[in-house]
Amino acid sequence: MWLESQAALKELLAQELPSQPPRPETDQRLFFHMLATLFLRYTQILRCLETCYDQMVHPQKRRVLQHMLDGVMGRVLELKNEMVETELSEYHYMDDVLQDLKLTPVRGAWAEGGGGPLSCSILPSRPAMLRDEAVQLVQMAERMRQGRLRSKFMWEIRRDEERERRARETGAKELDREQAAICIQKVRGTWPAQSVGLPGVCFFTRMPGCKGTLAVPVGTVNRAVKVRSFRRLRQADYEAEYQQALVNIQEGLYEVEGPDMREEMKEQLRQWFIECHDLTGRFPEFPDEEIGGSSILFAEKTPEQVSGQDPDPKGKLPVPPGGGAGKAELGGAKAASDLPPFPAAIWGNRGESDNFQQRYEPELIKAQKRKEVEKELRLQVRGRDRAVSRARPGSVAILTQSAPQTVGGAGHSQALGSPNPRSPSRTxxxxxxxxxxxxxxxxxxxxxxxxxxxxxxxxxxxxxxxxxxxxxxxxxxxxxxxxxxxxxxxxxxxxxxxxxxxxxxxxxxxxxxxxxxxxxxxxxxxxxxxxxxxxxxxxxxxxxxxxxxxxxxxxxxxxxxxxxxxxxxxxxxxxxxxxxxxxxxxxxxxxxxxxxxxxxxxxxxxxxxxxxxxxxxxxxxxxxxxxxxxxxxxLPRPDYASRYVTWQRLIKKHGGTITTALDVSALAKLSDGYSQGHLARAVQMALTERRLLQMPKKPLRAGEFLRLLAKADPIYSEEEKTLQDWYMKTPLGKKRLKAMQESADRKEGKGKDKKGKKGKK
The missing domain is CATH 3.40.50.300 (P-loop containing nucleotide triphosphate hydrolases)
Incomplete structure (x- = not known):
């Protein structure tokens, strides 16, 4: 999924950043169609990357994916902003774009470890099936269903015959219904609330926070929860290991490679002072930190810049010929910091057969921390840079003096902000x-x-x-x-x-x-x-x-x-x-x-x-x-489709069971004009503990909810009309109203022109 998302991102970037700038689009509908297409395609990539980020436990890979996720989500929000400015509306309808891309909107979920950041997921639709293939598929499924029913029926017959045979051989008496019920109750009372089922037997339990006997397989629910929890724990543990490794590896670099780096930098700076003095007859000044500090001393320069004929656009800094390509590596730290921390291409070509547990990669941490160590050592080496730049030639030897070595650095204390008389010395x-x-x-x-x-x-x-x-x-x-x-x-x-x-x-x-x-x-x-x-x-x-x-x-x-x-x-x-x-x-x-x-x-x-x-x-x-x-x-009142889905969710949430006796479609149709709050109160009042106990013998019916719903005041059309009129007075509503008026005037003007031409003829 990561590789597919990378390829899709490259394709979209090539489309959005062509070699030659495209011509401006004058047709508003075509322009919105283009924005909607990009919005949906970025949404697809976002959901794939989010799934990868959720399922991975490798701390460094998750950082790369986090960087990509931020970029894709930012582009989605930019496209949303552009769509609002184009259509002058907060709500957009892209069913024609979905049809062109052969995509289907699916109700998603925003939850930890599942769903996505948008309230709808985009899944590719299946290709159209021929009529004969569909009939053949239905017939095959029906024959399989009948075969399963026949097999189950024969298994029950053989089971009963086996029980009767064992009962005759042992001479056991057959229990009546009352004695059987008492026996089951005795055994059931000794079981724990959530027992583990025997092999081949699935027990059901009630979900926490739900009323009634909502049947949910205990094993399936527990397995899903355990897998998700285990993945969260592994991610947290690997992240803690990674953070500790950052500190340990940085300290190791200071101890092992730090002395050599410091001596090399001293030698380079000393050589730079001497060569610049030989070329220009004066000692140069150290560059300010605003333009990069001493890190730019090792960048590539032309002979004109070295001799001082071509001044450096960023400062007054001549650089000797020795500070060329051979020493450009130290100056590349600043440029590298603008790039993603670990390019995704590294993981695509990296063999990880020996890292099955997906723990951190020490070599990548070293490559990252080595640049930070070089930067800090460079600041230590230059120590008294301004004093040296104004000193006599003999004072250049001050660079050879060892600078104090520190591993950590000054601690930072978080304050509440600038002192304020309204809350003096308040924590x-x-x-x-x-x-x-x-x-x-x-x-x-x-x-x-x-x-x-x-x-x-x-x-x-x-x-x-x-x-x-x-x-x-x-x-x-x-x-x-x-x-x-x-x-x-x-x-x-x-x-x-x-x-x-x-x-x-x-x-x-x-x-x-x-x-x-x-x-x-x-x-x-x-x-x-x-x-x-x-x-x-x-x-x-x-x-x-x-x-x-x-x-x-x-x-x-x-x-x-x-x-x-x-x-x-x-x-x-x-x-x-x-x-x-x-x-x-x-x-x-x-x-x-x-x-x-x-x-x-x-x-x-x-x-x-x-x-x-x-x-x-x-x-x-x-x-x-x-x-x-x-x-x-x-936020308007819900439409028919939303009411249908809401009725189903609320009834199941409060422990109810939807059977053929409950016509949810009629319930959704007759509840037109009521809000989600009205539906929730009606379901809560109808599904009492007593009513839930009666459900096996007395299934739920639509009239039970409608009687309670009729006691509430609905949302009248006058209230909705008042809200719509008010919204048209908002800034976005005024713009949309003005745009609609201008469009109507243009159509009316074109119609008059056509009539005028016909009259002249």
Whole structure:
């Protein structure tokens, strides 16, 4: 998979960086089609590399893959940003591109060791099958099924006959049903909760956290968990060995190769001083560290630069002829540092038959650490470089004096930042404890992004070509959350280099999963959750000084303990147009001025994301709200396909069994207008402990859920229309509305021109 991903990456780079720049594309649809094709192909490569990274245990290989993953994920985010600017929409529909590439969207999962960073995986579809081949395949499967049933039936007959024969030979009496039940109960009561089955027998147990008797093979579940846990432990152990080897090998290089390196450098610098003095009649000055320091003394130079006729563009430095190709190796450390730490080509041509356990390679560590040792020794050797450059010729011998040898270096102490009068001499632990006690810093719920279930919109492109804006599906929302929040917060390199997103607003009706997505982001990335909702700040940090202290402490701790998510529930209250009378005492607008100022201070290296949730964003001032939130995602009620998938997941999650008596399709159709929250509450109320015990004799039916669902208020079309009208007032909505109007005017103008020409004829 690694080699295939490498080949695919080379092909894509050749396509994106041709020898001659391509002509600009004027057709918007063709340009978006090109962007979508690149987006999907990079997604395929990303999923392959992620699988490789998860399955490998070799620490050095994982570093190479991490470097490649950051690059591919960064390109995916760049393409996403370009698609938003092209279509002027946060949601994109690429079903036509998927069809051209012969790919099929598959519901994926974002979880440790499985799934991928995007909310959909891309798998190649199978080629079309002929009708005769399909009929033959179905007939073969049917004959095999009948054969298995016949074999099982005959085995049961022979088993019963064998039991009767043994009973007649031993003279044992046949037990009645009541005595058999008592015997089974006695034996069953002595077994442990999760016993290991006998050979050929599979026992089933209940999954932790689930109600009812959900049948899951114990052996299969335990085996999968053990394999995943064992791989995680091996990765951690090998990483610890690798980190220790970095220290040990570096110390060994200092002791074994350090003295020879130092003497060689002294000799080279002494020769450089003498030859430069012979050529120019003066001693040269050492270059500054900004242009490379003494490492550039050994770079290749022309005779003109050596004689001083052609000044060095980076400094006033003549170099003798001896500092040419023979000594360029020492000066190559800086150039090599810009490359990946271990090129993937090394692993492709490297024999590892003697490294079956996939532990670290010492030779590669030596090659890496040798450059660091050379750099540190060079700084030690030059010691008093400026004094030597101004000294008399005889003082050049000062270079031969031994410099103090250090193996480690000065220790670094992490501080909380510059002293601030708002929090003088406060430690991070004390600030953390204060935020926890005040209820600002909370523990996120253990929710995975995969729990936000739904389906795709398979006709989005067709609807848009017909002039109808499709409703975003649950999977579209999930993908945007993965791109805007999870990928960026999960990778420091990605957050710093990719297009910066500081804040996201999730707007939609109540119960559509906005709060759940916030907790899912914290769970997937391991981020800290800071709750700055107006309802949570009532009575805390009063006054202007208290508010200033609150914002300072929250953003200070969030930056020091990144990744961090700052959540504001009911985000419209912070930017109310008019505060209701019953809320004036709570002062919900107290963050209106300080919040945008604090966001401006965030730098690309600060993995801090502001996420706001609101079910009534139209109650806020659009201008100030959109200044605080860069990305606005509208979450509509789920469509039929998403409701169908959600019903199935919720019923199975709470211990229910879906049989032919339960028409899930009708249930999904009749629940139109209700949110995921409504469905979850209906399932939770219906599947009680008593009802789960009755399931074997009384299967579940759709009416049980519909009766409970009818008690809740649905999402009315007027509310959805209000949200759509509000979204068209946002900056991206205004651009899209303007673009649609211009397109309509162009079509109308072309129609008038055609009519005018016909009239003239």
């Amino acid at each position: 991070l632990d004390s600030l953390y404890e204060e935020l926890v006690l005040q209820g600002i810093l909370k523990q996120a719920q253990r929710v995975q992004l995969a729990d936000y279930t739904g389906d795709f919109c398979y006709l989005g492109t067709t609807l848009r070509m017909a002039g109808i804006e499709p409703t975003p599906s649950v999977m579209d929302i999930r993908q945007n959350i993965a791109l805007y929040a999870i990928l960026r917060l999960g990778s420091p390199t990605l957050h710093e280099m990719a297009p910066l997103v500081k804040s996201v607003l999730l707007a939609g009706p109540a119960g559509t999963g906005k709060k759940m997505l916030v907790h899912a982001v914290c769970t997937e990335t391991g981020a800290n959750l800071f709750d700055l909702s107006p309802d949570n700040l009532v009575g805390k940090y009063p006054g202007k000084a208290g508010l200033s202290m609150l914002m300072h402490v929250v953003f200070k701790v969030a930056r020091l303990m990144q990744p961090s998510v700052i959540w504001i529930g009911n985000a419209e209250k912070t930017f109310y147009k008019k505060v209701p009378k019953e809320e004036k005492q709570a002062d919900p607008k107290r963050l209106k001025r300080d919040l945008p100022k604090a966001l401006k201070l965030l730098k690309p290296e600060d993995r801090v994301l502001l996420i706001g949730t609101s079910d009534k964003p139209y109650a806020a001032d659009v201008k100030t709200l959109c200044k605080a939130y860069e990305r606005i995602l509208l």
